Amino acid sequence: MGYLDGFLVTVRQIGRKQRVTTQYPQEKAPIPERRHGRHVLNRYEDGMEKCIGCELCAGVCPAHCIYVRGADNPTDDPVSPGERYGFIYEINYLRCIHCDLCVEACPTEAITETKQFEFSFTSRQDAIYTKAELVVDDDGQPQHLPWEDWRPGEDLHTSAWMRATAPSGVAALEGRVGWSGELGYGVRAPEGDQATRDAMASQHTGVGQDGGVDHGHDDHGAHGAPGSH
């Protein structure tokens, strides 16, 4: 950049509205739609838990902050539709970096992240969320713990990130929801502007609009039960 070009950049900035420091927490910035926040453990529409205790999330977690123990479902009162369920489930938020790899690894869409990030605890015990705290309530909503500062919308669309990426940049897969129904929501609608996103993705990657591979994400059974994936 030449000497004059540098001055032009400076001149162009004169009069532009400059970014200022936000007076947090009185003033809060808009919530990005793909923010990764506090996790939830989801349930199917009939109330059964989606977690099958497979430990894939714990295995993939780079921060080693998930602890899962699976157990056989009681035949007379099963917790999940599969053979196994998550008997113990803990996330240590003193370690979590909110990378969402656990969400990507989960075969049953049991673990997702809300947009809630304002939770500060005063004890190690509070920082380690248990299954009882992570599993959604009977309306399919995240539980609001005493030290969490929830804002409207942070508990909605916890699965948006995965649904949005399901077409993998292939327009032919647009609208094919790769997500089983959830308690309180049913089968959620796909994002509305996937065609625009896919077009942009194909420009960047060179992947054709209709030449992609069907990943089979729309093939969930009523429960998306283990073995049906």
Ligand code: SF4
């Ligand atoms: S978001 Fe990342 S760091 Fe946090 S529990 Fe999941 S895999 Fe681990």
Ligand code: SF4
């Ligand atoms: S949350 Fe998903 S990946 Fe983790 S143990 Fe449960 S079913 Fe497996």
